[in-house]
Amino acid sequence: MTSWLYECLCEAELAQYYPHFTALGLQKIDELAKVTMKDYSKLGVQDMNDRKRLFQLIKIIKIMQEEDKAVSNPEYPLQTSSLQSKPREPRSGPRRQLHFDSPADNKDRTTSNYVFEMCNFSDFFASEQKSSYLKVLEHILPDDSQYQTKTRILNATTADSYGQTEINTSLLSSNHFSPILGDRDIPIIQRVSHVSGYNYGIPHSAVRQNTSEKDNPWTEMEKIRVCVRKRPLGMREIRRGEINIITVEDKETLLVHEKKEAVDLTQYILQHVFYFDEVFGEACTNRDVYMKTTHPLIQHIFNGGNATCFAYGQTGAGKTYTMIGTHQNPGLYALAAKDIFRQLEVSQPRRHLFVWISFYEIYCGQLYDLLNRRKRLFAREDSKHVVQIVGLQELQVDSVELLLEVILKGSKERSTGATGVNADSSRSHAIIQIQIKDSAKRTFGRISFIDLAGSERAADARDSDRQTKMEGAEINQSLLALKECIRALDQEHTHTPFRQSKLTQVLKDSFIGNAKTCMIANISPSHVATEHTLNTLRYADR
Numbered sequence: 001m002t003s004w005l006y007e008c009l010c011e012a013e014l015a016q017y018y019p020h021f022t023a024l025g026l027q028k029i030d031e032l033a034k035v036t037m038k039d040y041s042k043l044g045v046q047d048m049n050d051r052k053r054l055f056q057l058i059k060i061i062k063i064m065q066e067e068d069k070a071v072s073n074p075e076y077p078l079q080t081s082s083l084q085s086k087p088r089e090p091r092s093g094p095r096r097q098l099h100f101d102s103p104a105d106n107k108d109r110t111t112s113n114y115v116f117e118m119c120n121f122s123d124f125f126a127s128e129q130k131s132s133y134l135k136v137l138e139h140i141l142p143d144d145s146q147y148q149t150k151t152r153i154l155n156a157t158t159a160d161s162y163g164q165t166e167i168n169t170s171l172l173s174s175n176h177f178s179p180i181l182g183d184r185d186i187p188i189i190q191r192v193s194h195v196s197g198y199n200y201g202i203p204h205s206a207v208r209q210n211t212s213e214k215d216n217p218w219t220e221m222e223k224i225r226v227c228v229r230k231r232p233l234g235m236r237e238i239r240r241g242e243i244n245i246i247t248v249e250d251k252e253t254l255l256v257h258e259k260k261e262a263v264d265l266t267q268y269i270l271q272h273v274f275y276f277d278e279v280f281g282e283a284c285t286n287r288d289v290y291m292k293t294t295h296p297l298i299q300h301i302f303n304g305g306n307a308t309c310f311a312y313g314q315t316g317a318g319k320t321y322t323m324i325g326t327h328q329n330p331g332l333y334a335l336a337a338k339d340i341f342r343q344l345e346v347s348q349p350r351r352h353l354f355v356w357i358s359f360y361e362i363y364c365g366q367l368y369d370l371l372n373r374r375k376r377l378f379a380r381e382d383s384k385h386v387v388q389i390v391g392l393q394e395l396q397v398d399s400v401e402l403l404l405e406v407i408l409k410g411s412k413e414r415s416t417g418a419t420g421v422n423a424d425s426s427r428s429h430a431i432i433q434i435q436i437k438d439s440a441k442r443t444f445g446r447i448s449f450i451d452l453a454g455s456e457r458a459a460d461a462r463d464s465d466r467q468t469k470m471e472g473a474e475i476n477q478s479l480l481a482l483k484e485c486i487r488a489l490d491q492e493h494t495h496t497p498f499r500q501s502k503l504t505q506v507l508k509d510s511f512i513g514n515a516k517t518c519m520i521a522n523i524s525p526s527h528v529a530t531e532h533t534l535n536t537l538r539y540a541d542r
């Protein structure tokens with residue numbers, strides 16, 4: 001056995017470490033399988049290439065042990081599909097052969113040889129040269145080490161500071177990757193389930209409702225829904241070779257396939273699993289999104305309630321498309337407006353109600369009226385503790401067309417005025433309020449649409465120039481405050497920390513009483529946006 005270990009190390013060009021191995025009591029090949037990356041230094045293996053070789057060698061030994069188990073126990077099937085679903089083309093040039101003379105050496109070793117072929121060092125190193133994301137994925141090896149799994153997941157959590165995220169790992173077959181990579185032969189990947197620390201009021205132990213049971217998206221008691229919308233890859237992105245890394249698994253589950261690199265430089269895929277109240281794939285239309293998110297809120301405001309709909313996400317993730325939409329595919333504003341006017345028309349008692357609209361922006365803690373040439377506005381609390389925005393222009397509108405015209409005018413003011421004050425509109429929060437008032441101008445119900453600053457702007461707090469840093473810090477603070485207020489609303493806290501930012505202060509009414517809130521997080525499917533997408537999902541998830 002001892003000599004087998006030596007021969008094996010020779011084959012892997014690691015013979016010089018044999019004395020260290022034996023000094024630490026490692027005598028047999030099988031014992032190598034227990035070596036973890038933590039032990040590499042103890043074994044004297046410091047050189048990065050040697051560490052890679054050792055890593056690969058241990059992998060092969062483990063695969064062979066699995067195989068032995070499968071042969072001796074047919075109830076323990078060997079999962080080779082992920083390893084060899086597609087035969088490799090024969091390679092030219094010399095190929096390293098590794099012969100493991102174990103007691104079971106008379107067994108047919110085709111699988112192992114094949115596995116080794118896949119793990120062939122030269123192949124492994126060759127994979128590093130390949131820049132294409134797909135090619136890298138193709139060469140990722142299955143991870144069969146418990147320790148590796150933990151290490152990697154640990155790395156991911158530390159690096160990404162998930163905080164309250166609960167980790168749940170399992171090794172999966174390539175099937176889970178197929179939606180992204182077609183028929184490509186992708187080996188085992190690692191999975192992280194993001195079970196929110198704060199679960200929007202649902203206890204973690206609660207069994208997730210069967211999606212088919214959830215035809216009615218809002219229950220009477222539900223105060224908040226968090227949804228995610230994935231947009232399709234654009235033509236330009238496809239031409240640039242960008243890859244879709246998001247899979248919508250079902251109506252509530254979304255997977256993000258993140259390319260990662262382990263400490264030994266092995267590349268692998270970390271598959272993040274997120275659960276939301278609703279997940280919309282690229283095939284969903286604005287109407288689909290509307291029916292599950294805003295439509296129930298319109299019913300709510302006609303019952304005298306307060307409703308808020310947030311659109312959140314990185315610049316270019318699809319917020320505008322969702323909110324404003326196109327002529328053929330009208331967005332949530334237009335669909336909501338149509339619903340509101342229809343309701344006013346069909347119900348006799350509602351005929352005395354009127355629709356009013358206001359549109360303003362919060363940039364660096366200051367308010368600007370987008371319907372009144374960006375006039376500076378001030379928020380004050382009146383004697384009844386109701387926040388009033390002094391001087392805010394409110395316009396009465398009597399048709400969908402007029403309402404959309406007003407919104408378009410405000411949006412233009414936002415983007416053109418942006419050059420003077422803020423560098424671009426994604427650095428500000430835009431608030432559209434549609435109020436239903438009676439003839440005495442008493443508010444009956446109100447819905448607010450908030451186009452939040454681009455989620456990537458919060459990270460600008462780390463940037464160099466002072467102005468950008470300040471903007472980033474302000475956005476960061478307002479988004480955190482928003483999260484706190486939404487949490488307080490959902491958990492029915494007696495205290496809502498709405499004074500923590502201008503955004504939450506002006507939206508105070510949206511977080512108290514019989515308010516309902518919907519958050520739509522928009523994400524891009526491209527691998528280029530992985531980091532921002534994960535940030536958006538974590539923000540919406542936590």
Ligand SMILES: Nc1ncnc2c1ncn2[C@@H]1O[C@H](COP(=O)(O)OP(=O)(O)OP(=O)(O)O)[C@@H](O)[C@H]1O
Nearest residue numbers: 230231232314315316317318319320321322426454
């Ligand atoms: N669901 C979708 N289906 C088809 N195309 C979409 C979808 N969502 C977004 N797009 C397209 O993607 C591009 C970016 O979307 P959009 O302008 O809505 O992003 P955004 O988040 O509003 O960006 P910004 O914050 O910079 O305004 C646009 O060309 C838009 O038409």
